[in-house]
Amino acid sequence: MAPSDRRPTIIDVARKAGVSKSTVSLVIQNSPLVKQKTREQVQAAMAEIGYVYNRAAANLRSAGAGLVGLVINDLRNPFFTEFATSLQMALSSRGYAAVVANTDEDPQLQAQVVEAMIEHGVSAMILSPAYGDEALSFEALQRAGIPAMQVLRKVEMRTELFPFAAPDYPNGTRIATEHLLEQGAKRIAFVGGLEGRAVTQERMAGYLTAIESAGLEPHVLTGSASRAFGRQAAHELADDHPEVDGAVCFNDQVALGMISGCAEIGRNVGRDLRIVGFDDIEEAAHSWPPLSSVRCDIDGFGKLVAETILAWLENDKVPPPEIRTPVSLAIRGSSGETPAG
Template identity: 70%
Template sequence: MDKRPTIIDVATLAGVSKSTVSLVLQQSPLVKQETRDDVRRAMADLGYVYNRAAANLRSANAGLIGLVINDLRNPFFTEFATSLQMALSARGYATVLANTDEDPALQAQVVGAMLEHGVSALIVSPAYGEEAATFDAIARANVPALQVLRQVADNARFPFAAPDYPTGSRLATEHLLQQGAQRIAFVGGLEGRAVTQLRMSGYLATLAAQGLTPLHLPGRPGRAFGREAARRLAADHPAVDAVLCFNDLTALGLLTGCAELGRPVGTALRIVGFDDIEDCAQAFPTLSSVRCDIAGFGRQMAETVLKWLEEDHRPPPETITPVTLIPRASSQPR
């Protein structure tokens, strides 16, 4: 080998993560003996020499987890990040957090900075576009990395986890049909994005089974778009009597727009959101929503990445967590 072997070279040859090699070098009892032997064998084959002085200089970053979120302005992602950070903190790990604001260039920048500062693992709710700039860098660093809530890269290399979006939209659509809805629209979500397709899939399948025609009003999901959608539905699609929204922010904006128009929600128009953020139970009328238990999901992801780090237990390529429907006043007569 022309250059001095690195800890990443050892990890690659041994077929483990960089963090596992570090644990072996630190003589941690958390690593299985078989894995320890594989790492020691790789070190011998490569002629790797452990520089303990340099390692001590890096020790301030031991136990540091990078968390990269596409939109922290959305309470759904904020609750996830808070729950995950608290769970990691309870186990003695520190979290460095970055909001990318749906900007893939910024995402690549912050991920690169986290890798330079020696994070032990990454958890990424990714922005769309230019995925290689972010995930190729993670692959080169050989750092354990989870994709959460959205998938943009190969899940065989970067395991993916999310709530069961298709089941959520199916439950919501079935609920609206049971309440007597005859023309159901799906509001919000940008066309062509995988997460939009997933959140619509149960809605589309349920309507198809009933011989009903879907209607999608695409748009950047948020309160502003939901408020605008209330006017568009009233003007262009007066026959629509129920709406499933891409997320709760869109649904809350739709509530506001209906109030401005004097359109009764729960009777003239039934509305269901998606995510069940805290505001759903505090809105007027209270908002029905698909509950993803995002706080529980955050705790589960913390446990997943710690098992990967401490026990070399790599998660499966895909983890889908259960969802439930929480019916409230917005979708059923009071």
């Protein structure tokens, strides 16, 4: 039963009848595509919960049929902000509007905004999902029957239903680690990323492969993917593991925090400690020293995701279960190159 303080919606009818939102819509439109048994099942659900079709509201929603939902786990992180901006601009160029929500890593809030976007008639959904209670959001999307993609993080394993797209994380840390080895680093650490999370394991995988190939022992320091943790890690490595002379960071935020921490303790970045970040956000090139980073081509990735979801929506071209985009290495002063200027 729908909550008593609001009108029942199509979503409530779909949930009660055990069908998708699209099926309920077809019943309302008296579509011949719906089997009689299903039609009766939906009509019974409507009667039971007191659903009344509001044609004026439906007409208003139809004017917004070009809406695409974009749900991001952390818009405070410049990487996600740059991605969301690129995606939104690419959708706009095709006549679609993006409805953007930040979930702040809260799966309950994510489920709430996903339900709200579905109810307000988005045509498709793109999620960089929060971890935890994954079923809350993805079951609602499955019921709604709209195209929905996971990007940057994979939390739902049914990628045939919810395709996943991300840069090639393992290759990124592999080439970063190999670069530090070529620069003469002898003891390289992987710094940042919360332990146990799939995205941490993926970004760490290439580092571990390169370290093993070089016959070295890994040194892993997991933690929040933040500047504060990076700054703390710079102090911790200098105090407890001064032999570490290279760091591959989970992301640029951690790496920029490490640069700040090294400045505080007088450790020379690029000579005493070589640092490589990951993502290559805009700020990486403007730090001092400039930050070497795994370049994910955030702008190109946002455009690709927009093209992929619209091909699905407009032409019924279902994406492959997993898309990986190439990465490269932007080499700058933090890893030992002579800084420009």
